[in-house]
Amino acid sequence: MLRVENLHVAVRDRLILKGVSLEVGDGEVHVIFGPNGSGKSTLAMAIIGHPDYRIVSGRIFFDGQDITEKPIDERARMGISIAFQNPPKLHGVKLKDLLARIASENGVGERFLEIVDRLNISQEHLNRYVNVGFSGGEIKRCELAQALASNPKLIILDEPDSGVDVGNLELIGRFLSESLRGRSALIITHHGYILRHLKPVKAHVLIDGVIACEGDPDQILNRIMKDGYRWCERCRLMRGV
Amino acid sequence: MQVDERRLREALSKPAEYGEDLDLGEFEQESRERVEVDEDVRRRSLEVGVDLRRASSLTTFLQIDHEIAYRAVQKQFQGDIELMPIQEALERYPWVRELFWNLVSPYADKYTAYNALRPPSGFFLRILEGRRLHMPIQACFFSYSPGIIQSVHNLIVAEPGSEAYIITGCTMRRGDQKGLHIGVTEIFVKPGAKLNYTMIHRWGPNFHVRPRTGIILEESAATSYNYVLLGHVGSFQSKPFTRLEGRGATISMSNIIYLDGSSKMDMGGDCSIAGKNGRAELTTSAVALDRAKLTMRGRILCEADDGRGHISCRGLMLSDEAEIYTIPELISRRMNASLTHEAAIGRISEDQLIYLMSRGLSREEAESLIVRGFLDVSPLNLPSFLEESIKKIIDLAIKGF
Numbered sequence: 001m002l003r004v005e006n007l008h009v010a011v012r013d014r015l016i017l018k019g020v021s022l023e024v025g026d027g028e029v030h031v032i033f034g035p036n037g038s039g040k041s042t043l044a045m046a047i048i049g050h051p052d053y054r055i056v057s058g059r060i061f062f063d064g065q066d067i068t069e070k071p072i073d074e075r076a077r078m079g080i081s082i083a084f085q086n087p088p089k090l091h092g093v094k095l096k097d098l099l100a101r102i103a104s105e106n107g108v109g110e111r112f113l114e115i116v117d118r119l120n121i122s123q124e125h126l127n128r129y130v131n132v133g134f135s136g137g138e139i140k141r142c143e144l145a146q147a148l149a150s151n152p153k154l155i156i157l158d159e160p161d162s163g164v165d166v167g168n169l170e171l172i173g174r175f176l177s178e179s180l181r182g183r184s185a186l187i188i189t190h191h192g193y194i195l196r197h198l199k200p201v202k203a204h205v206l207i208d209g210v211i212a213c214e215g216d217p218d219q220i221l222n223r224i225m226k227d228g229y230r231w232c233e234r235c236r237l238m239r240g241v
Numbered sequence: 242m243q244v245d246e247r248r249l250r251e252a253l254s255k256p257a258e259y260g261e262d263l264d265l266g267e268f269e270q271e272s273r274e275r276v277e278v279d280e281d282v283r284r285r286s287l288e289v290g291v292d293l294r295r296a297s298s299l300t301t302f303l304q305i306d307h308e309i310a311y312r313a314v315q316k317q318f319q320g321d322i323e324l325m326p327i328q329e330a331l332e333r334y335p336w337v338r339e340l341f342w343n344l345v346s347p348y349a350d351k352y353t354a355y356n357a358l359r360p361p362s363g364f365f366l367r368i369l370e371g372r373r374l375h376m377p378i379q380a381c382f383f384s385y386s387p388g389i390i391q392s393v394h395n396l397i398v399a400e401p402g403s404e405a406y407i408i409t410g411c412t413m414r415r416g417d418q419k420g421l422h423i424g425v426t427e428i429f430v431k432p433g434a435k436l437n438y439t440m441i442h443r444w445g446p447n448f449h450v451r452p453r454t455g456i457i458l459e460e461s462a463a464t465s466y467n468y469v470l471l472g473h474v475g476s477f478q479s480k481p482f483t484r485l486e487g488r489g490a491t492i493s494m495s496n497i498i499y500l501d502g503s504s505k506m507d508m509g510g511d512c513s514i515a516g517k518n519g520r521a522e523l524t525t526s527a528v529a530l531d532r533a534k535l536t537m538r539g540r541i542l543c544e545a546d547d548g549r550g551h552i553s554c555r556g557l558m559l560s561d562e563a564e565i566y567t568i569p570e571l572i573s574r575r576m577n578a579s580l581t582h583e584a585a586i587g588r589i590s591e592d593q594l595i596y597l598m599s600r601g602l603s604r605e606e607a608e609s610l611i612v613r614g615f616l617d618v619s620p621l622n623l624p625s626f627l628e629e630s631i632k633k634i635i636d637l638a639i640k641g642f
Contacts, residue, residue, distance in 0.1 A: 048599055076601035084599075088592040092614025101610075102600050129614070150601055 001026050001184040002047070002154055007058035009039075009046045015056065016042040018209040024154070029185040029198060031217050034206035035229045040188045041085065043206065044156045047186070048082050049075045063153060077105075079153035083143035083160055085188075089131045095142060096126035099149050106150040115148050118175050137168035144175065154184045161194040173197025192221045205232045242342040244357050249347060252354035259538070260478025260507040263449055265355055265390065268421050272306040272386040281414060282383060289410025289441040290634055291381035300324060302380040306389055307362045321372035322405070323365070327394055330365030337365060340396060344427040344455025344482070352423045352451040356392045363393040363425075368403040368434070377406040377627060384413035384420045384448070394425040399434035399462070406437045406627060412444070416473075419447040426454045430462040432487060439467040439621060441634060444474040446502050452479040460487030460516065465622040466494045469631065471638035473502040480509030480538060485519035485545075495620040496525040499612075499639055500533035500563075509538035514548035514578075521550040524620045528612055529556065529563035540570040543578040550579075556586035557615050612639065 002024040009017040016039045024030050034040045045053040047060060049072035059068045067075055090098070103112035116126065119141045131139055140160060147155050160176070161169055177197050187194060195217060203217035205224075212232045213220065223231050256262040282305070283293045293303065296311055300318055303311040309326050323330075330337045347357035364380060384391045399405060413420060422444075430436050444450060458464060466481065483492045494510040512521035523539040541550035556565035569582040589611050597607035616639075618632050 050595060050599070052595075071598075072595060073598040073601055073603050073607075076599055082599055084596070088590065088596050090593055090596070090611070090614060092617035092619075093610060098597075098600070098610075101602075105601055129617075146600060 001028070001063060002186070003061040004047070005059045005061070007043070007046060007060065008056040009042055010054045010056050011042065011052060016209055017046065019058070020206070020209070020211055022204055022211065024184050024186060027182055027184060028202070029180055029187065029200040031192075031195065031200040031203045032186060032188045032206055033192065033203055033220065033224060034190075036190065038206045039209045040206050041158055044082060044158050044186070044188055047156060048072055048080055076150065080156070081147040081150050081152035081154070082156040083140070083147040083158060085158040085162065087131050087139065087143060089129070091129055091132060093130050094127055095121075095130050098130055099126075099145055102146060102149040108149055108151050112145070112149040115145050115179075118178070119145050120171055121145060136163040137165060140164050140168065140172060144172065148179055152183065154186070155180070157185065157187045159188055159190060161189055161191070169193055192224070195221060205229075207232055242339065244342060244347050246358070249354045249358050252348045253351050253358070255350050255354070257350040257352060257451065257478055259480065259509070259536070261476040261505060263421065263476070265351060265421075268390045268419075269386065269388040270390060272308070272389055274386045276305040276308050276310060276385050278303070278305070278310055285412045285414065285443075286381045286383065286410055288634065288637070289381065289412045289443050290408050290631060291379045291410040293381070299376060300378040302364045303383065304362065304364070304381070304393065305383045305385045306391055309362075312364075315376060318374055318376070321369055321374060322378070323367040323369070324378070325365050327361045327363045327365045327396060330396070331361060337396065340398070340427065340429060342427075344429075344457055345425050345453045349453065353425060353453050355390065356394060356423050356425050356453075359392050361394050363395040365396050366407070367398045368400060368405045370400040371402040373404040374406070377408050380407065380409040382409065382411045382422070382424065384418065384422060388419045390421045390423060392423045395427070397426070397428045397436070397438070399428075399430045399436045401431045402433045403431075404435040406623070407439070408627070409438070409440045411440065411442045413448060416445040417447060418445060421449045421451070424452045426452065428454070428456040428464070430456065430458045430464050432460040432462060435463045437465045437467070437622060439465070439469070439623065439631070441469045441471070441631065443471050443638065446473045446504075447475050449475045450477045450479075452481070454479070454481035456481070456483040456492065458483065458485050458487060458490035458492060461489045462487060463491040464493070466492065467497075467621045468495070468508070469497045469635070470506070471499050471635060474500070474504045474506060477504070477506040477508065479507075480511050482511045483513070483521070485512065485514045485516050485521060487516045489518045490516050491520040493522045493524070493620070493622060496527070497616050497618065497621070497635070498525065498527040498535065499616060499635070500527065500535055501530040502533065503531065504533040506534070507536045507538070509540070511540045512542070512550065514541070514543040514545050514550060517546045517548075519543075519545055519548045523552045525554045526616055527554070527556045527565060528559060528615060529565050530559045532560070532562045534564045536566045536568065538568045538570075539582065540572070541580055542572040542574075543580055544574045546575055546577055548575060548578040550581070552582035554584040555615070557612065558586060558588055559612070609639075
């Protein structure tokens with residue numbers, strides 16, 4: 001579904017990703033671990049085609065097509081969606097209107113209301129302006145609703161578990177475990193709480209702009225929990241990356 | 242109020258304090274065409290929120306140039322309100338004659354003087370004590386004959402404890418028509434009354450508009466005075482004035498402006514808090530395109546204990562040749578008053594655009610959604626069915642964007 005080849009990405013003039021390669025198969029859920037500033041969000045932004053993230057070299061393939069040069073909106077229409085970590089406020093745009101718009105453009109129609117229901121988004125919340133005065137948990141649920149309302153083939157979740165309380169985490173976890181079935185997903189997480197609810201097939205550890213380690217998500221998470229990312233640093237040295 | 246004709250004639254040469262000075266001699270005084278309520282009139286009225294097809298079921302007042310083309314009070318509200326031509330009210334009620342020209346000075350400038358010298362036309366609306374109208378009252382002022390000065394004087398009295406929504410739409414027959422609209426409006430809001438007065442205007446590049454408004458609020462009276470202008474106007478100048486006379490009175494003056502072409506608009510809002518605990522809020526959301534120039538003057542004076550006032554102006558610039566100029570003024574004469582203002586003028590945020598594009602919207606679709614959102618109708622304090630219909634009017638007006 002997604003293939004990233006030797007990707008180098010710069011933000012302004014600073015090189016952040018320095019040769020990242022990974023492949024996510026059809027219906028597979030992968031997880032990206034990494035310390036702050038390692039380039040996790042940059043990878044997400046490069047995949048969705050954010051214009052501030054310049055691809056210096058390397059290619060991105062999605063659904064068999066080279067999308068490296070394609071603009072962000074076209075990639076979205078092809079079936080890539082994202083739940084942002086820090087989305088902007090949209091004053092005057094009601095959440096229900098935006099969701100209805102995304103759903104209708106993607107042939108989802110009224111079914112987006114099921115998503116809203118499962119994410120426990122209230123009528124009152126739907127009538128508020130997107131991200132204006134939302135709590136941390138409300139932002140996450142609103143992002144997930146938008147990301148799923150387009151019925152995507154690939155969904156990228158940028159820190160779906162950061163800044164949310166236990167109740168919201170439970171709800172989001174349950175929602176994702178149902179909603180990701182049959183879809184490909186790339187989940188970016190710093191501390192891995194969301195993995196209590198999801199069973200990704202593979203984890204990639206990103207350190208200083210390169211994939212330092214790959215393997216079984218549970219094993220990797222356990223090592224990170226125990227030894228922190230220093231363990232990956234050593235691993236990287238061992239692999240000669 | 243008695244007016245002094247000699248002083249009025251002198252005032253005919255007095256320019257307004259702000260805005261482009263117009264030569265009244267360049268316009269026609271009388272309608273040269275036989276007025277007809279045809280499909281064009283109905284369609285254009287609908288564009289400013291007045292549905293003439295529902296004239297038989299909604300309380301409606303339609304004035305074309307200076308002719309009252311239609312007026313009717315909704316059956317279920319008969320006995321709750323009085324709606325009649327102002328001329329008729331002046332003849333019938335001595336107290337209306339006393340109120341006439343009380344809140345707007347006829348000597349203020351050439352426009353008020355011209356208006357006062359003409360036979361009065363416009364409506365008188367009285368909402369009787371304690372009556373609560375859940376359906377809107379609609380009024381439409383239509384400029385029909387090319388080049389005409391349409392001179393209107395409306396007077397509204399909301400009696401104690403009454404509640405009403407009034408939608409007035411002002412527009413004209415053809416988009417390129419020359420003309421001048423002078424609209425004097427005096428609004429008396431009695432203790433505990435609630436009034437929502439929402440104007441929707443659509444004009445053209447050769448049309449000039451000079452509204453003159455005065456509002457007085459008595460104890461615990463609350464008024465939303467809303468102005469929506471969409472598109473092009475040759476020149477516009479207005480600075481509606483509200484006096485919060487009674488304790489605990491509240492005024493919210495909101496402007497939603499989408500200005501394009503070579504429009505020149507000088508819009509103001511002036512509130513004077515004279516009663517304890519008075520609240521005044523002036524809100525403007527303005528989008529400027531092409532070579533449009535907008536000046537926003539907000540002024541709140543507080544001379545009463547515990548008064549609160551806030552001026553907010555948000556501008557969105559969609560052209561390098563456009564201009565938005567904001568001039569907020571706050572004057573406090575009380576230690577315990579709280580007056581604030583905020584203004585922000587900018588372009589469409591790239592972050593917002595990218596966010597929406599990441600959801601599959603094209604750049605143009607995303608821009609349009611942001612502009613529509615910017616022209617947010619929620620400050621107008623309308624019930625949801627009216628809010629939706631005004632939102633639709635705005636959406637249609639900016640469809641080309």
